[in-house]
Amino acid sequence: MHNRGAVAGAVVLLLVVIMAILAPVFFPASPWDMVGAPLQPPGSPDLLLGSDMLGRNIASGIAYGARVSLVIGLVSALVAVVIGVTVGALAGYFGGMVDDALMRITEFFQTIPGFVLLIVLVALFSPSVVSIVVAIGLVSWTPIARIVRGEFMSLRTREFVQAAILMGESNLRIILRQILPNALSPVIVSGSLLVGTSILLESALSFLGLGDPNMMSWGYMIGAARTVIRLAWWMSVFPGLAIVLTVLALNLVGDGLNEALSPRMSRKVQA
Amino acid sequence: MTGVLARVAFVSRRLVKAIVVIFAIIVLNFFLVRMTPGDPALVIAGEAGAADQKFMDDLRHEFGLDQPLWKQLAVYLGHVAQGDLGFSYRQRLPVTQLIADRLPQTLLLTGTAMAIALALGIAFGTMAAMYAGRMADTMITVLALLVFATPSFWLGLMAILLFSVKLDWLPLFGMATVDSGLHGLALAADIGRHLILPAVTLGLFFVAIYARLTRAAMLEVRELDFVRTARAKGLGERRVVVRHILRNALLPVVSYAGLQAGYLVGGAVLIETVFAWPGIGRLAYEAVVGRDYTVLLGVLIITSIMVIAFNALTDIVYVLVDPRIGSTG
Numbered sequence: 001m002h003n004r005g006a007v008a009g010a011v012v013l014l015l016v017v018i019m020a021i022l023a024p025v026f027f028p029a030s031p032w033d034m035v036g037a038p039l040q041p042p043g044s045p046d047l048l049l050g051s052d053m054l055g056r057n058i059a060s061g062i063a064y065g066a067r068v069s070l071v072i073g074l075v076s077a078l079v080a081v082v083i084g085v086t087v088g089a090l091a092g093y094f095g096g097m098v099d100d101a102l103m104r105i106t107e108f109f110q111t112i113p114g115f116v117l118l119i120v121l122v123a124l125f126s127p128s129v130v131s132i133v134v135a136i137g138l139v140s141w142t143p144i145a146r147i148v149r150g151e152f153m154s155l156r157t158r159e160f161v162q163a164a165i166l167m168g169e170s171n172l173r174i175i176l177r178q179i180l181p182n183a184l185s186p187v188i189v190s191g192s193l194l195v196g197t198s199i200l201l202e203s204a205l206s207f208l209g210l211g212d213p214n215m216m217s218w219g220y221m222i223g224a225a226r227t228v229i230r231l232a233w234w235m236s237v238f239p240g241l242a243i244v245l246t247v248l249a250l251n252l253v254g255d256g257l258n259e260a261l262s263p264r265m266s267r268k269v270q271a
Numbered sequence: 272m273t274g275v276l277a278r279v280a281f282v283s284r285r286l287v288k289a290i291v292v293i294f295a296i297i298v299l300n301f302f303l304v305r306m307t308p309g310d311p312a313l314v315i316a317g318e319a320g321a322a323d324q325k326f327m328d329d330l331r332h333e334f335g336l337d338q339p340l341w342k343q344l345a346v347y348l349g350h351v352a353q354g355d356l357g358f359s360y361r362q363r364l365p366v367t368q369l370i371a372d373r374l375p376q377t378l379l380l381t382g383t384a385m386a387i388a389l390a391l392g393i394a395f396g397t398m399a400a401m402y403a404g405r406m407a408d409t410m411i412t413v414l415a416l417l418v419f420a421t422p423s424f425w426l427g428l429m430a431i432l433l434f435s436v437k438l439d440w441l442p443l444f445g446m447a448t449v450d451s452g453l454h455g456l457a458l459a460a461d462i463g464r465h466l467i468l469p470a471v472t473l474g475l476f477f478v479a480i481y482a483r484l485t486r487a488a489m490l491e492v493r494e495l496d497f498v499r500t501a502r503a504k505g506l507g508e509r510r511v512v513v514r515h516i517l518r519n520a521l522l523p524v525v526s527y528a529g530l531q532a533g534y535l536v537g538g539a540v541l542i543e544t545v546f547a548w549p550g551i552g553r554l555a556y557e558a559v560v561g562r563d564y565t566v567l568l569g570v571l572i573i574t575s576i577m578v579i580a581f582n583a584l585t586d587i588v589y590v591l592v593d594p595r596i597g598s599t600g
Contacts, residue, residue: 110530111292111582112299113574115537116555120571123559124307200422204541207424208559222425226545229428230436237432240425248420 006256012249020066027060031216042234050234061216062242068217069199076198079137081191084144089175092152106142114139122210129212136198151183185261192257196250203243218243282587289579296575300568301347312336356569361561366569370551377550381535383470388477396485415479423538427472427545441468444547469546473538488520529585532578
């Protein structure tokens with residue numbers, strides 16, 4: 001590993017994961033519990049990062065919030081990858097009418113304002129980890145589908161695929177066993193960048209009050225801080241820094257993967 | 272004149288496509304309400320407090336919820352075609368009117384943000400390309416990395432904290448000073464002061480995107496033959512960069528700007544919420560808080576139409592400007 005950014009990102013990410021796992025060890029009380037006087041500034045006794053207007057510990061909220069962010073970020077990205085790979089593989093492999101139809105659907109999802117659709121989905125199906133994860137996956141799969149489609153279109157003309165077709169292998173087997181493993185590296189790269197995007201989307205949802213009501217999250221903490229911004233800057237500053245650090249670390253790791261897996265693409269812009 | 276014909280054909284194809292997508296979004300909206308767990312009549316009523324049986328029965332009848340599904344869809348499409356997006360039982364106003372009241376403010380905010388983003392993004396991107404590999408380039412790259420990792424709503428709060436609470440330079444939130452009695456230019460200046468923070472915050476993400484795009488496009492164009500010719504003619508560096516490199520690098524940047532309209536609208540929901548800017552984004556937030564689903568679905572339809580209109584417009588402008596495109600599409 002000679003990419004310093006990616007190494008730094010990986011270290012930060014590891015620390016966030018450890019914080020998420022050990023949250024109950026550091027903070028045995030629930031992050032929703034009142035543990036001190038309200039609106040205590042950072043550095044108060046037992047309140048490293050201060051407390052909010054209900055006397056809840058900000059540091060504890062950040063530790064527990066890491067769990068929500070990481071889990072929702074990872075699983076949503078996974079959902080998006082599964083949808084995107086399925087659509088892209090079918091479109092690229094079969095071509096023709098199938099491709100036309102699937103690409104119309106992809107364009108449709110690209111046109112519709114994703115974040116507004118996300119809000120509508122989560123609001124209508126009531127916020128929970130499951131609805132949030134599925135909704136984020138539903139609004140973020142299109143770039144993956146386009147990449148996979150391109151890979152499949154070029155790979156399916158190659159000799160080893162033609163050979164498999166001649167040997168009478170089933171379409172499903174060719175897609176899964178022959179083509180997909182060869183198309184995997186761009187999927188891994190864009191999938192890893194999707195984790196950061198999903199964390200940002202989840203934080204935006206919980207900022208608007210559409211997070212899972214049973215789980216403390218960074219976005220929720222920032223949303224709660226909005227009305228008391230004049231009184232307690234620490235309530236919004238620290239959770240926000242947690243989001244920036246985590247997403248930055250993920251993006252650096254993603255860029256590092258990109259360089260490692262596809263050297264010729266390393267200096268290209270990824271939008 | 273096959274060229275003109277080809278362009279007319281392209282524009283009309285583009286319009287038909289736009290109409291088909293709008294139709295699909297309306298149908299999606301319809302099925303979203305039907306797929307929601309629970310009674311669709313409750314969704315339409317927006318859980319409007321103690322809805323009595325008669326009210327709910329009236330609603331069911333009005334929306335044909337006692338009819339087969341395809342008839343319901345026809346009723347719904349008929350309503351939307353007449354510009355009727357339903358009624359907000361919470362705000363006691365038609366959704367179309369609620370949205371129409373808020374639309375100009377959102378257009379002002381998103382338009383300003385887009386203008387800032389294009390101006391700053393192209394300027395930074397040009398600088399980064401001219402000094403590629405040096406300090407300025409690295410700094411712009413690092414800034415872009417940071418911006419991509421920062422939630423816009425948090426950035427907005429931090430801007431309020433710094434410029435309104437600590438420094439007291441700019442108003443905290445809202446669109447104009449309440450009861451100021453200002454008119455004409457003074458009112459415009461007041462709105463401008465309220466507009467700065469939300470527009471810059473909303474635009475910043477796109478500044479980063481356009482800077483990266485401009486940089487990449489310029490580095491590509493820079494290597495082309497006509498640039499070498501321009502230099503060989505003895506033109507000054509500034510003239511070569513502005514007239515030859517930048518102009519040619521700009522076309523892809525501007526066309527990409529059209530594709531970002533959806534993100535811009537989504538970002539507006541968050542920024543309007545943070546700054547209490549009275550646009551449709553803020554309306555969507557109020558609808559979420561009040562479980563006013565009819566309004567929320569109306570916002571989805573209208574913002575989608577905005578995005579489609581903007582996309583179609585950039586496509587058409589692009590074709591009119593650049594004659595090489597138009598035959599395929």
